[in-house]
Amino acid sequence: PIALPNNCNATCGDVRVPYPFGFGPSHCYKPGFNLTCDTSHSPPRLLLDGNGTLQVAGISLSDSTVRVIHHTRIDAFDVTSSSSLIDGRVTRAVSFQLPEIGESYMLSARNEYVVFGNGVQATLYGNTYRNGSGANSNITGCVSSFSSGPFEEYRNCSGGDGCCHASILAGSTPKKMEFRGLVNTGLHNDMPLAVVSEEGLTAQWWDTILNRTWAVKQGFPAPAGNSSGQCPGDVASRLCRSEHSSCRQENGGYTCYCHKGYQGNPYITDGCKDVDECKIPNRCFGHCKNLPGKFKCRCKLGTFGNANKPHGCVSSSVILSKFIKKNKIGLSAASGPVLLLLVLGTMLVPRKIEQHRMKVLKQKCFKQNRxxxxxxxxxxxxxxxxxxxxxxxxxxxxxxxxxxxxxxxxxxxxxxxxxxxxxxxxxxxxxxxxxxxxxxxxxxxxxxxxxxxxxxxxxxxxxxxxxxxxxxxxxxFISNGTLYHHLHVEGPRSLSWRNRLRIATEIATSLAYLHSSVSIPIIHRDIKSTNILLDDTLTSKISDFGTSRYIPMDKTGLTTRIQGTRGYMDPMCCYTGRVTDKSDVYSFGVILMELLTRKKPFSYLSSEGDGLVSHFVNLLAVGDLVQIIDPQVIEEAGKEVHEVATLAASCVNFRGDERPTMRLVEHTLEGISGSKKYMKDDMVIAEFKNDGGKIFEDESSRRYSLEQEMVMSARYPR
The missing domain is CATH 3.30.200.20 (Phosphorylase Kinase; domain 1)
Incomplete structure (x- = not known):
C-alpha cells in the first residue's frame, strides 16, 4: 500500500501518489502536501499548485523528491528594465518573478540553472535556508556567451559555447530571475533564455523548453536551531509509522526513510516491506538466503571463491588440479604423504585464492586510478x-x-x-x-x-x-580549520586586523610563488576562504589543487573548461574561455574584500541587488566604504582600510590585463603591514601579540613605491 485507506486514491492519471501526499478528502494527506487531480485532461494531470502551472511528473519517497513540469512561459520584457554604468560600459538589467512552489518544498541538489544567450549574466534569487542566509539571497548564477555564429546553432548546449550551467544549492526556493548584459548584446537582439532544470536533461529540451522539470526536496518543517541531523523521538514516532523506518532532519525539515534492505512507504503502518534480494537478477551467483533486511550469498558446497561475482565460485577439484600441476606433484594411490598433502591443500588453497583475489583487486584499482x-x-x-x-x-x-x-x-x-x-x-x-x-x-x-x-x-x-x-x-594535518570558519563566526568580533593582514600577505606570497617561482607556472583556479587552512599559530596554508593547471612557459594562459566557485570566479574567464594567472588575482581580490567586510561572496546581496564585488567597488568610488567595512576593521586598521580596499579593487578590475601581478600585490601588502609600528617604552618594536596567542614578527619595512602609488591612483580615486 502507498496511500491511506478510506477513499484515498493512490494514482492520478499515470502518476502514483504516496501518502503523505494526496488529494480529495482531507484525511488522505498531511497538511501542506495536498495536491490537485485535474480530470479535465486526458489522462488526468496531478498538479502541485492550484493555478495549474506546476504539474507533478513523479513522486519518489526513497530519495525524497517531487519532479514537476512548469508549463507557463514568462516573458521577461513584460516587466520594467533598467540600465546602469559598470566598468565604463552601459549595461541593461531585466528581472521577473517565478511561480511559488509552496512552503513545504525546496529545490534539491539534483537541479541546475541553465542559461542560453550571448554576453548575458543570469542570476537566480530566492530564499536559502540551508546556510542560514534567509530571504532574497543570491542562489546561483552564471555568464553565457559564444564566440561566433547565430544563436540558433547552440540550442543543444552540449559544448558549453552559447550557454552556461550553474549548480543550485539544495534547500533553496527560487523567487526571481535577473538578466544583466551589455547594451547591443544578448538582451537587445537575442532574447536570453534561462531554465531551472533537472541535471542532465537540458540537451534534450530545446524543442520542448517550456516543459521545465524541477526536482523539489520535500520535508516536514523543523524548528530552527535543531542541526543535529536527528529527529526528536516524539516526531519520529508520530511521523514515521512503519516499524522498519527511521527519521532524519535535512534541508529544514524531517524526512522518513525505510531501513536498508526494506522498501515502500515509511509514512504508513507496515509500509516498509523486506526486499527479497535473492529474486534480484545478478545479485548472487551461488547459494542465496534471504533474511530480514539483508541476505547471505555463499558458494555452493564443494566450491570456493566470491559468490557475488559471475564465475566467482570454483570447484575444489579444479583448485586442487591447478595446485598439483603448478607444484609438479606425482600421485600414487598408495602414497600416504600425497593424501596428507591433498588434505592440507584443501584447507590452504581457499586462503591462497582469497589472497590472490585481493592482490588482483589492488592491481586493478592501481591501474584504474592511473x-x-x-x-x-x-x-x-x-x-x-x-x-x-x-x-x-x-x-x-x-x-x-x-x-x-x-x-x-x-x-x-x-x-x-x-x-x-x-x-x-x-x-x-x-x-x-x-x-x-x-x-x-x-x-x-x-x-x-x-x-x-x-x-x-x-x-x-x-x-x-x-x-x-x-x-x-x-x-x-592542519589543526585549526579554515579561514572561512574563523572569519564568519557568530558575534561582532572575529580575527584581529593584524592577523587578517598577515594572512592576506601569506596567501599573496604563496600565489606569487606558484605564478613565478616554480619551474612551470601554476594557476590554482579555486582560491577561496574555505581552501585556506590555518594551523595552531594561525599561519595560512593553501589547499585543494584538484582543479589547478600548469601553464607552459611559452604561453600566458590556457583555454579550458571554466571551473571555480560562485562569487570568487573571474568573470572574464566566462567571456573569453581562457584562464590566466590574473584569474587567481581576481579571486584573491575577492578574499581581500571578504577580510575587510566579513561578507560571504557567494551569498551577499546589497539592497540594490548587487553582489559583493560590484557593491564594494561602487562604494569605494564614491568614498562611502564605511557602509560595508567590518566595524572591527574600522576600529583596528585606521587608514590601512583604504589602502587595502584600493588594492582589492585593482585586483577585481574587469579587464584582466589591467590587474596587478601577484608579486606586485605581495610587495604592496608587505609595504602596508610594514608601515605601522607599535611604540612601547620609547622603543619601536614589530611584535604584536594577537588573539591567537602567537607573536607576529613583522620583518618588512617596505612602503608603497612611487610606481605602485601611481598605478593604484590611476584606477580608483583615493
Whole structure:
C-alpha cells in the first residue's frame, strides 16, 4: 500500500501518489502536501499548485523528491528594465518573478540553472535556508556567451559555447530571475533564455523548453536551531509509522526513510516491506538466503571463491588440479604423504585464492586510478614515486581501519580522516566518495602538482594510495580549520586586523610563488576562504589543487573548461574561455574584500541587488566604504582600510590585463603591514601579540613605491 485507506486514491492519471501526499478528502494527506487531480485532461494531470502551472511528473519517497513540469512561459520584457554604468560600459538589467512552489518544498541538489544567450549574466534569487542566509539571497548564477555564429546553432548546449550551467544549492526556493548584459548584446537582439532544470536533461529540451522539470526536496518543517541531523523521538514516532523506518532532519525539515534492505512507504503502518534480494537478477551467483533486511550469498558446497561475482565460485577439484600441476606433484594411490598433502591443500588453497583475489583487486584499482601515469608524471624525480605511494595497509592501520571516530569532516566529494603513520607523522587522509573519471583526473592532477611544491604556506602532500577503488590523498594535518570558519563566526568580533593582514600577505606570497617561482607556472583556479587552512599559530596554508593547471612557459594562459566557485570566479574567464594567472588575482581580490567586510561572496546581496564585488567597488568610488567595512576593521586598521580596499579593487578590475601581478600585490601588502609600528617604552618594536596567542614578527619595512602609488591612483580615486 502507498496511500491511506478510506477513499484515498493512490494514482492520478499515470502518476502514483504516496501518502503523505494526496488529494480529495482531507484525511488522505498531511497538511501542506495536498495536491490537485485535474480530470479535465486526458489522462488526468496531478498538479502541485492550484493555478495549474506546476504539474507533478513523479513522486519518489526513497530519495525524497517531487519532479514537476512548469508549463507557463514568462516573458521577461513584460516587466520594467533598467540600465546602469559598470566598468565604463552601459549595461541593461531585466528581472521577473517565478511561480511559488509552496512552503513545504525546496529545490534539491539534483537541479541546475541553465542559461542560453550571448554576453548575458543570469542570476537566480530566492530564499536559502540551508546556510542560514534567509530571504532574497543570491542562489546561483552564471555568464553565457559564444564566440561566433547565430544563436540558433547552440540550442543543444552540449559544448558549453552559447550557454552556461550553474549548480543550485539544495534547500533553496527560487523567487526571481535577473538578466544583466551589455547594451547591443544578448538582451537587445537575442532574447536570453534561462531554465531551472533537472541535471542532465537540458540537451534534450530545446524543442520542448517550456516543459521545465524541477526536482523539489520535500520535508516536514523543523524548528530552527535543531542541526543535529536527528529527529526528536516524539516526531519520529508520530511521523514515521512503519516499524522498519527511521527519521532524519535535512534541508529544514524531517524526512522518513525505510531501513536498508526494506522498501515502500515509511509514512504508513507496515509500509516498509523486506526486499527479497535473492529474486534480484545478478545479485548472487551461488547459494542465496534471504533474511530480514539483508541476505547471505555463499558458494555452493564443494566450491570456493566470491559468490557475488559471475564465475566467482570454483570447484575444489579444479583448485586442487591447478595446485598439483603448478607444484609438479606425482600421485600414487598408495602414497600416504600425497593424501596428507591433498588434505592440507584443501584447507590452504581457499586462503591462497582469497589472497590472490585481493592482490588482483589492488592491481586493478592501481591501474584504474592511473598509477602508471602517476609514476610517469613524477618520473622527473626518481625517489618521488617510491616515497609518495603509500600502501592501503599502512593507511588502514593509521586510521584504525577508517574508524568513524577518526573522521574530521567532509563534503560532497569525500571524507577526511585523521591518522598517525608508522613514522609518527600526524596526517589528514582524504578519501573520495565517487570514482568517475573526472574525479580521478583531478586526483592525479593534485598529486602531480603538490609533489613538486615546497612552500611554507602551501599544504604539504605526504603521499597517496592507489590500491583502493577510491583514491586516497595523505596531507599534513592542519589543526585549526579554515579561514572561512574563523572569519564568519557568530558575534561582532572575529580575527584581529593584524592577523587578517598577515594572512592576506601569506596567501599573496604563496600565489606569487606558484605564478613565478616554480619551474612551470601554476594557476590554482579555486582560491577561496574555505581552501585556506590555518594551523595552531594561525599561519595560512593553501589547499585543494584538484582543479589547478600548469601553464607552459611559452604561453600566458590556457583555454579550458571554466571551473571555480560562485562569487570568487573571474568573470572574464566566462567571456573569453581562457584562464590566466590574473584569474587567481581576481579571486584573491575577492578574499581581500571578504577580510575587510566579513561578507560571504557567494551569498551577499546589497539592497540594490548587487553582489559583493560590484557593491564594494561602487562604494569605494564614491568614498562611502564605511557602509560595508567590518566595524572591527574600522576600529583596528585606521587608514590601512583604504589602502587595502584600493588594492582589492585593482585586483577585481574587469579587464584582466589591467590587474596587478601577484608579486606586485605581495610587495604592496608587505609595504602596508610594514608601515605601522607599535611604540612601547620609547622603543619601536614589530611584535604584536594577537588573539591567537602567537607573536607576529613583522620583518618588512617596505612602503608603497612611487610606481605602485601611481598605478593604484590611476584606477580608483583615493
Amino acid at each position: 598509477g602508471q601515469l602517476l609514476q610517469q608524471l613524477m618520473s622527473q624525480k626518481a625517489d618521488i614515486a617510491e616515497r609518495m605511494i603509500i600502501p592501503i595497509d599502512e593507511l588502514a592501520k593509521a586510521t584504525n581501519n577508517f574508524d568513524k571516530a577518526r573522521e574530521l569532516g567532509g563534503g560532497g566529494h569525500g571524507t577526511v580522516y585523521k591518522g598517525i603513520l608508522s613514522d609518527l607523522h600526524v596526517v589528514a587522509i582524504k578519501k573520495s566518495k565517487i570514482t568517475v573519471q573526472k574525479e580521478i583526473d583531478e586526483f592525479i592532477n593534485e598529486v602531480a602538482i603538490l609533489s613538486q611544491i615546497n612552500h611554507k604556506n602551501i599544504v604539504k602532500l605526504f603521499g597517496c594510495c592507489l590500491e583502493t577503488e577510491v583514491p586516497l590523498l595523505v596531507y599534513e
